[in-house]
Amino acid sequence: MISAQADRDVVITGIGIVSSLGEGIETHAAALAEGSQPVVDTEGFKPYPIHPLAALELDRQIPKKSDQRQMEPWQRLGVYAAGLALDSAGLKEDTEAKSALQVIVAAGGGERDHAVDSAILTGLRNANAPGAYLNERLTGDLRPTLFLAQLSNLLAGNIGIVHGITGPSRTFMGEEQAGVDAIRIAQARIAAGQSELMLVGGAYNAERRDMLLLLELGGFLRHGSFAPVFARDDAPGAITGSAGAFLVLESAARAAARGAKVHARLGRVAASHARRQPGGVETALTGLLDGLGAAPTLAISAATGCAGITAEEAAALSKSAPTARRVATGDLVGHALEAAFPVSVALAAIALSTGQAKEAVVTGAGHWRGEGAARLIQA
Template identity: 30%
Template structure:
């Protein structure tokens, strides 16, 4: 029998917090924006990218896992919070400063890197009322005056460099891209590599920055952001999303490796399935049902943690698929707390599910939608199915189990 795949460490950062305890508090807070637009804990607000709602990154201490100032100065913003999540996961897996780090492979899902919001705003302002040739010359001049290091924050795989450099992760390294699909692919590849025995331990992570001005602007122009009123994912009718920023890391290894190291097994994962169907041609709702079906258990009460992009049109299809399933799932949207976190979404869903299994309780409903969705549940759980439906493409499911 093949070795089972286990999770021995997980780290998450985002609007929901930067430590296991702060995240646990946030996802049990039912923190919703009031009339002012800002929620009391600050998980959701609508001033930074007014008039749109977004999930701001929490305040955190970047020195907690990155002790050298020289590194912090050279790193981009998303690289810093991404490395924080990596540090959380490695620390929990008892791998910080461990001799096993040489055997740890990195599989990352990275964003296109940090934008430079101040520079962008300056270019927009200074090119107004100019002809095309003058505009291009202004752009050239503005770009040429950037600091050389700015570029290094914009290379997707530079994040892998920093994780390897700061923590001494010495195994092979690969960086994937592609929004939600990248996070799903990264997890599936780590799962396959550990399951097949090709790798012993993988540090798999995702970083996303849905709050960069250039991304928010494109999403706004494409009509994919929500304004007006913040509603639970399941109650949204529009196709807009509420972006967030964050990172998630998992230490994925074989059960025998974890036992040999004496590491605590925090969760088991036996199944993962990733697709990218052509949504113009195929029925997404039926497809989600067919992905969910093999994961359903007749014996155990299961929960489903949805961490999709949160667009209302896609969420409605998810609801239809889950309602049609033969099992009476307890469904929660983690996206309500985190926002759309693209590359880090699927991994955050798995990490938070592992946290829930360890704390023997599912996180709180954000807002009860009906008798089925987000209904209260206080009992013990042994299994959480994580689902992720990407904004443009990508559908992923994984079953996270306590044993």
């Protein structure tokens, strides 16, 4: 088990979130408070339901059309959410702060160029020398930013370019665990005095047939209609959602010195990598939650809806947070893989900032590997 003990208070001063519900703190606060109906598309990628991204006015956060054109949807989503976080924190025009700002991104392998894929596969059927044909097409057709899919660190690069951030960045890959570790490392660096200011988060585009294929091959997707995350016994599996979330984290001292609004305090963040045998996830998450020292009134769960592990996550919450109100992120916006944990932490911070809870925990067990938990306290 890996965990971070906070030596200095870490606070959340900026929240940027985009999903099928829309964008921003108010929209998602209302969804948390009212339990609004999720936005689900059951036809576009049938038999797999998904939560499609709400329409965005990209010009608001990505002013240059040339920047918009060279990004794929997952990048535009992430850059947009990062811009919202900077606006929320009051840092969008602060050049000095953006030079010190460190960025941590949780990202997947990027999006494939389906037109190129299709053309190559079609041409291979009649190629006299398939190997030579494939090499020639891959060399000539792929853009420099592609290795069959877009480079993962392009999101961090575009956040820096579009928003004028000149501080260092790092990108974590590894599905849901990437999101857990991005938050964990960002919190730990500030808590340990290694940084004063961080921008951390991730983005995921669920409207991708290549990712649906990969998840389906592993048996991880729900078929048919929408059902709540903890009520999918009839057809277990994830319902993915296009979503992105970025948080501005600061040391409490820095936030106080500049008079920033604090949405919530981010306490300990912990991660584990349990063996996926019966009871393994429940034991791991129970240990993580008990180690947080929390007394939550709210539990935000990034549970996938997949068979077995979802029930074990629910059991761990019942043991360690029996009186807390439980909200499944997937019920609101779907499961966003690398962005699932950042989105869930953002939702918890929104709930605390708007007075819906005094203390919250966030949990998440990845569909294949990795578990995480975080504690948030009302400012």
